[in-house]
Amino acid sequence: MTRTGGSGGFFAVDRRAWAAVCALGLNEAVAYLVLARGTGGDNRTTSWSVNSVENYTGISRSRARCAVKRLVECGIIRIDRLGWKPRYHLFPAHEIPGCAEKTSDPQWIWLPNALVDGAAGETPPIELLRQSQEVGALRLLVDLYDAHSLAADGGIPRTLIHGPSFGRGGNCWSSLGWSGRFPI
Numbered sequence: 001m002t003r004t005g006g007s008g009g010f011f012a013v014d015r016r017a018w019a020a021v022c023a024l025g026l027n028e029a030v031a032y033l034v035l036a037r038g039t040g041g042d043n044r045t046t047s048w049s050v051n052s053v054e055n056y057t058g059i060s061r062s063r064a065r066c067a068v069k070r071l072v073e074c075g076i077i078r079i080d081r082l083g084w085k086p087r088y089h090l091f092p093a094h095e096i097p098g099c100a101e102k103t104s105d106p107q108w109i110w111l112p113n114a115l116v117d118g119a120a121g122e123t124p125p126i127e128l129l130r131q132s133q134e135v136g137a138l139r140l141l142v143d144l145y146d147a148h149s150l151a152a153d154g155g156i157p158r159t160l161i162h163g164p165s166f167g168r169g170g171n172c173w174s175s176l177g178w179s180g181r182f183p184i
Contacts, residue, residue: 011036011116012043012108015146016093016101018139021076026135028076030057031067033126033142035077035088037116043108049086056116057127109146 013036021032031053038048053064068088071077075097081087092106093099118124129138148156 009113010110011039011113012106012110013142014093015107015109015143016099017076017091017096018109018142020074020093020096020099021071022135022139024070024074024076025067026130026133026138027059027063027067028070029135029138030059030126030130031064032071032076032090033111033138034116035068035071036090036111037113039090043106044090044092045080046088046090047085049088056124057130059130109142111142111145115141 013033018029018032022029034053034056035046035048036043037056038046038052040046050061050064050068053059053067054061057064059067068077072079075095076091078089078091079086080089092104094102094104115125118127125141126138129141144156
């Protein structure tokens, strides 16, 4: 997968770390995606900070600061440098307390930069989902990027949509982290 600057490229989050982040709440999940968007080629080190969270989303500075602080307190990220230009390190999933799988091989979910940046001057998708106040909807979006195969399936595999528990009242989305009140 090619990483390029600007809104035409991609960034990655580890599937297992993403699940741990979503358990913390919506603002923390949004802040984590913004910080991950600013990572370099290692997908770990970022100079994007509270200011970036505020600029790319509708989260106020004080709430963004609280979200980043909670990510640090929960062992999801580490502050490598404080000051005017802070630097953060996003921990690999096997170093995050409470992550189920402890293998050191990352399980990347590749996401388009436009998820955070927006496309053609539009409101970024993570901001639209943040406005819904449903962390489950944001988690589902990211998890669907993990589950899809454009080349093999033309998008989301039909087995995820037409699985055995799909239908009125069914929930085949549970394996992707779906929760909440949104009917499919």
